[in-house]
Amino acid sequence: MQEPTRPAGTPLRQTSMQARVAEELRQMIISGAMPPGSGLSEMTLSQTFGVSRTPIREALKQLQIEGLVEVRPRVGTFVAAPSRREITELFQMKELFEGAAARLLAFRGNVPEVDHLEANMRAADAAVRKGDSERYEELVHEFHDLIVVGADNSKLEAHYRTLMNQLAYARLVRTSLAQPGRLSESDHEHHHVLDLIRAKDGDGAERVMREHVRRSHQALMAGMDNDRYRG
Structure with missing residues (x-):
């Protein structure tokens, strides 16, 4: 099976951290540990996971694509609350x-x-x-x-x-x-x-x-x- 690619110039370790953060956040949202409407602060998540804000930001972008996270311009990032x-x-x-x-x-x-x-x-x-x-x-x-x-x-x-x-x-x-x-x-x-x-x-x-x-x-x-x- 072909290995997944990563963006050019992205260190492998950073990609791995992003994937780990995304998976853990995904499971927290799916399980209800993070209820719909919960705020997602990059700074707070960075401290929680012990990583820089870059993998946090990329993980949130991935979860936004999946429909689990909602970004409200000039307001913040939140766990999606489906209508x-x-x-x-x-x-x-x-x-x-x-x-x-x-x-x-x-x-x-x-x-x-x-x-x-x-x-x-x-x-x-x-x-x-x-x-x-x-x-x-x-x-x-x-x-x-x-x-x-x-x-x-x-x-x-x-x-x-x-x-x-x-x-x-x-x-x-x-x-x-x-x-x-x-x-x-x-x-x-x-x-x-x-x-x-x-x-x-x-x-x-x-x-x-x-x-x-x-x-x-x-x-x-x-x-x-x-x-x-x-x-």
Whole structure:
């Protein structure tokens, strides 16, 4: 595989620092450790990461390209806070990607990812019985990731991961699963998707996966409305 190039004149060490800072900031934003709207001061981040402001600045530019960071001229740099419309549009794309992935995986037959999905469902069932939403949340991420990886389509996977970063999905799924009854509903929907994948029913797997993503989006919107009302 060809090594990634770096801008001419950029020292390798500086490029490595930029990549490390970008990855750590990316994970902090995606996980919700840095909530939407949080200010991102180059000086503060430089002190936090123990690097100069140059790799911080370049890392923020990269995250801006990815849609995770917003630069407001003459105001500052902030963690992006997607609007309801943007969230809806991103979920529409998520529905397309995951539906296609479920279809492709179903057509592949008995591959290792299907066995991993079955193990995931056993663990998810146990988490639902215990009412362990935190553990179930982890298993939700694993379930969807296994389907995308199992599709065995590198282009689909690359675009999907960029999309999931823009969604900062970890914090959104928390809101979705907090809705009454959503934990068990989500678990049931996952079972239905897996049953169709095992049956090698590509059309059915795609349809049900897309329905599942739509229901997750609806639960998220309801949760956001409730949070706004309580605020």
